[in-house]
Amino acid sequence: MESSTNPGGWLLGWQLGVEEEFFVVDTNTLHVAPLAPSIIDALPPHMRQFIKLELTPLQVELATPICRSVEELGVAIAELRQYAVDAAAKLGCRLLASGTPPLDRAGPPPISVGERYAVLHRRFGNLINEQGTCGTHVHVAVPNLAAAARACSYIRPWLPALACLTANSPFYEGTDTGYASWRTVLLSRWPTITPPPPMNSDLDYALALESLNAHGVAFNPQTVYWWVRPAPHYSTVEIRIADSQQDVSAVLLYASIAAALVDAALAPGATNVPVTLDTDELRLEIWRAARYGTETILRSPVSGLRVGFWQLFDELIATLAPYFAATADAEAIFGLISAMRGAANGAIRRRVARNGRYLSDIAGEFAIDGRKRTPH
Numbered sequence: 001m002e003s004s005t006n007p008g009g010w011l012l013g014w015q016l017g018v019e020e021e022f023f024v025v026d027t028n029t030l031h032v033a034p035l036a037p038s039i040i041d042a043l044p045p046h047m048r049q050f051i052k053l054e055l056t057p058l059q060v061e062l063a064t065p066i067c068r069s070v071e072e073l074g075v076a077i078a079e080l081r082q083y084a085v086d087a088a089a090k091l092g093c094r095l096l097a098s099g100t101p102p103l104d105r106a107g108p109p110p111i112s113v114g115e116r117y118a119v120l121h122r123r124f125g126n127l128i129n130e131q132g133t134c135g136t137h138v139h140v141a142v143p144n145l146a147a148a149a150r151a152c153s154y155i156r157p158w159l160p161a162l163a164c165l166t167a168n169s170p171f172y173e174g175t176d177t178g179y180a181s182w183r184t185v186l187l188s189r190w191p192t193i194t195p196p197p198p199m200n201s202d203l204d205y206a207l208a209l210e211s212l213n214a215h216g217v218a219f220n221p222q223t224v225y226w227w228v229r230p231a232p233h234y235s236t237v238e239i240r241i242a243d244s245q246q247d248v249s250a251v252l253l254y255a256s257i258a259a260a261l262v263d264a265a266l267a268p269g270a271t272n273v274p275v276t277l278d279t280d281e282l283r284l285e286i287w288r289a290a291r292y293g294t295e296t297i298l299r300s301p302v303s304g305l306r307v308g309f310w311q312l313f314d315e316l317i318a319t320l321a322p323y324f325a326a327t328a329d330a331e332a333i334f335g336l337i338s339a340m341r342g343a344a345n346g347a348i349r350r351r352v353a354r355n356g357r358y359l360s361d362i363a364g365e366f367a368i369d370g371r372k373r374t375p376h
Contacts, residue, residue, distance in 0.1 A: 013068045013327075013328075014067075014068060014070075014140070014259045015066055015067070015068055015140070015141035016066070016067055016073065016138060016139060016140045016141065016236075016258070016259050017063065017064045017065065017066055017067060017073075017138075017139045017236075018063075018073060018076075018136065018137065018138055018251060018255055019061055019063045019064075019136070019137040019139070020061065020062045020080075020081075020097075020244065020245070021054055021059055021061050021133075021134035021135055021136070022059065022060055022062070022095040022134055022244060022368065023059060023095065023096040023098065023134055024036050024039060024057075024058055024059065024060060024088060024093050024094075024095060025093060025094055025095075025101075025367075026092065026093060027092050027093060028092070030094075030102070030103055030363040030364055031104055032058040032101050032103075032104045033058070034056070034057040034058055035057065035088075035091050035093055036053055036054070036056075036058065036060045037053065037057055038091055039051075039060055039084065039087045039091060039093065040052065040053060040087075042087040042090050042091065043083060043084075043087050044083070047080075047083050050062065050063055050064070050065070051063075051080060051083060051084050051087075054132075054134075055128075055132050056107065056132040058101070058132060059132060060084060060095065062077075062080040062081065062084055063080075064076040064077060064080060066141075069327075069328060069329050070252050070255070070327075070329040070332055070333060071329060071332065073252060073255060074248055074252050077252075078248055078370070081095075081248075081370045082370035084370075085369065085370035086370070094364065094367045095367060095368050096134075096244075096363070096364075096366040096368075097168070097244045097245055097246035097346075097367070098134065098169055098171070098243070098244055098346075098366040099134055099167075099168055099181055099183030099184070099244055100133055100134075100169040100171065100172040100182045100183050100186065101173075102171040102172070102174070102359060102366060103171075103173070103174050103359065103360060104173060104174075105172075105173055106131065106132040106133050106172075106183075107129040107130050107131065107132045120223070123216075123219075124190075127189060133169070133183040133187060134183070134243070134244035135183065135240060135241075135242055135244060136242040136244055136251055136254065137238055137240045137242075138238070138242075138258040138259075139231060139234055139236035139238050140237050140259045140262040141235060141236050142230075142236060142237055142266070143235075143266075144202070144235070145202040145205060145230055146202040147265075147266055148230035148231075148232075148236070148237050149199035149201055149204055149205045149230060150201075150265055150270075151237045151262045151265040152199055152228050152229060153196070153198045153199050153200060153265075154261065154262075154264060154265030154270070155228045155237070155239065155258075155261045155265065156195045156196055156227075156228060156276075156277075156282065157275065157276055157277050157282065157301035158261060158301060158316060159195055159227050159228065159241055160282070160285040160286050160288065160289040160298045160299075161289070161298065161316055162239070162241050162242065162254070162257070162258075163181060163184060163227075163241050163242075163286055163289035163290060164180070164289045164292075164293050164296060164298070164345070165242075165253075165254065165257075165294070165345060166181075166241070166243055166250070166345065166346075167180035167181035167184075167243060167290065167294075167345050167346065167347045168180075168181065168243035168245060168246070168346030168350070169181050169182045169183040169184075169243045169244075169347065170182065170347040170350055170351055171350065171363070174359055175359070176351070176354075176359070178291075179290055179291050179347075180289070180290060180291065180292060180293025180294075180295075180347040181243055181289070181290040181293065181347065182290075183243050184241070184286065184289070184290035185287075187225075188283070188286070188287070190225060191212075191217035192217055192218050192223065192224050192225045192226065193226070193227070194226060194227070194279065194283060195227055195228075195279055195282045195283060195286065196208070196226040196227070196228060196229060197279060198276065205230060208224075209221060209224060212224060221233075225240070227239070227240055227241040227286070228240065228241070237258075239258045239261075241286075242254050243346065245346065246346060246366060246367075246368055247346075249336055249339065250340075250346070252332075252336055253333075253337065256324065256329070256333045256336065257316070260320040260323040260324055261320065263323040263326075264319065264320060267323075275299070275300065275301050275302065275303070276301070277299065277301075281299075285298055285299060293309075293345055293347050293348065294309045294310065294344070294345050295309070295348075296308075296309055297309075298312055300312055300315055301315075302319065303315075310341070310342060314341075324337075350362070350365065350366065353365050
């Protein structure tokens with residue numbers, strides 16, 4: 001994926017894509033079912049390049065083509081979801097949008113077929129047994145690796161805010177974890193699932209990879225799973241911190257914020273946000289986001305003060321407003337922002353829906369239906 005820029009340095013038009021991961025569950029029991037390979041087989045052949053296997057046969061991944069507007073991205077997501085939902089239904093299955101399986105463990109595998117997954121299992125042993133979680137990853141095109149490194153540094157202090165906004169895994173193994181995003185907690189045990197280090201060049205990125213390789217925790221760029229990372233094989237920045245999202249509108253807002261953050265990072269004269277956090281403090285902030293979601297207090301990258309999430313959200317939107325306004329999708333994006341401001345994330349909505357009922361009675365409310373949904 002390549003990106004062109006205008007003389008001012010902003011992206012002429014966003015080039016972005018989304019990868020969505022979902023759990024395959026039995027329609028009647030809502031327990032995970034290892035039928036992802038059968039779902040892929042049930043798809044029309046032309047869709048198999050977009051709907052794929054993930055780490056375990058309990059999961060499917062939907063990967064959009066390159067999109068150049070939020071509207072186009074929304075259409076692509078809805079179409080892929082419909083194909084995947086229809087294929088799953090033929091097998092008596094549904095697809096759940098949750099960072100963790102509400103009624104089951106995220107493993108142990110069987111691991112999906114593929115040398116990369118086999119190597120990870122050999123190197124990391126039982127650590128991989130609960131890595132079968134589901135997230136939403138956004139790819140935003142950048143002109144080169146140096147730009148990707150700068151964008152990662154700009155985005156990193158905003159990661160806790162993004163984690164709060166997209167937290168959607170409060171339940172695991174049939175219990176309420178007490179966390180907004182239990183997926184974040186599970187994944188944080190992996191040695192490279194951390195915020196990236198500060199980087200301002202492709203050399204900084206190369207040195208970071210060299211250090212990880214020397215410690216035996218990564219053996220190529222694809223095994224560096226930072227919450228935001230350069231993706232050199234796609235020429236993108238990949239933002240990976242979001243849990244799987246049920247509502248298409250939530251995905252579109254997250255993708256719009258991700259793209260605008262990259263724009264802000266690469267704008268002429270752009271510098272790092274005024275307040276930066278070292279990696280240890282940033283990891284603690286991400287833990288707070290995972291624990292409390294939108295009901296937490298975090299350090300503002302703008303002022304350095306500790307503020308409530310919704311004040312932080314307003315600061316983020318104010319920072320990015322010029323970049324939203326410069327797109328053809330400005331009206332739609334600001335509409336998504338208005339709908340989200342003060343609304344509940346997925347974790348809160350699922351807890352409200354439970355309202356004292358057995359978790360098995362409401363786990364199906366995580367299911368996607370293939371049609372565009374809006375927050376409620």
